[in-house]
Amino acid sequence: MTPLRADMFDEICPSTLVPLRMGDKWAPLVIRCLEDGPRRFSELRVPIRASAKVLTTSLRRLERDGFVSRRAEGRSVDYALTPLGRSLAGQLESWCRWTEANWDELLDARDPV
């Protein structure tokens, strides 16, 4: 194994944080939805077909981890990517590109349930 400061075998290491957070069913979608700028709660609910409770949970976690910021003004609330969140979005896109590059293998490999 390549020695890295990012030691996934250490539970405290932030490298374990990213897969766990992205493993959240809705978090990657939230990140992608915010790529083009701030969105309100109700705007996120249209493309992301999760219940209000579940979406809120995702947003709170992303906020706590510093990927998303929340700004309330009057009745409306804006969610936006932080600089760290934008950086993560780039990482996510590189992932999608990996998926595209391995598309057929991914579909073929998968044992149908």
Added chain:
Amino acid sequence: MTPLRADMFDEICPSTLVPLRMGDKWAPLVIRCLEDGPRRFSELRVPIRASAKVLTTSLRRLERDGFVSRRAEGRSVDYALTPLGRSLAGQLESWCRWTEANWDELLDARDPV
């Protein structure tokens, strides 16, 4: 949002598979453990401090998705990365590098629970 064939908003799309599978608590560790070659079940259990049941579950899923292969010979069983799994391991390493590049921000941003 950049238009990609990998559409995370489509539940069937394999791009959703990767974050979900990597969100598995032990899967990323399994992948890393197999980077240097095949390992037996008991060898995996040393660095990966999960119960036999949980580790088995992870391995079965990784096998089903085509990232890991299982080969039994006599009493011993070898697990190894498939070509697809090796490719994923590279992706995982790029993730760790991203973590290292954003180390301080990740630690600072994180709201202590």
Added chain:
DNA sequence: CAGAATCCGTTTAGATACTG
């Protein structure tokens, strides 16, 4: 509008004991 509260079913992790 942006959630919070509640309830419910499923999934997951973990510990323990057992087996071919």
Added chain:
DNA sequence: CAGTATCTAAACGGATTCTG
């Protein structure tokens, strides 16, 4: 050695109802 079986507890997702 490489699991399986069983049980428990916690986490997660979803639907519904309510509220400032």
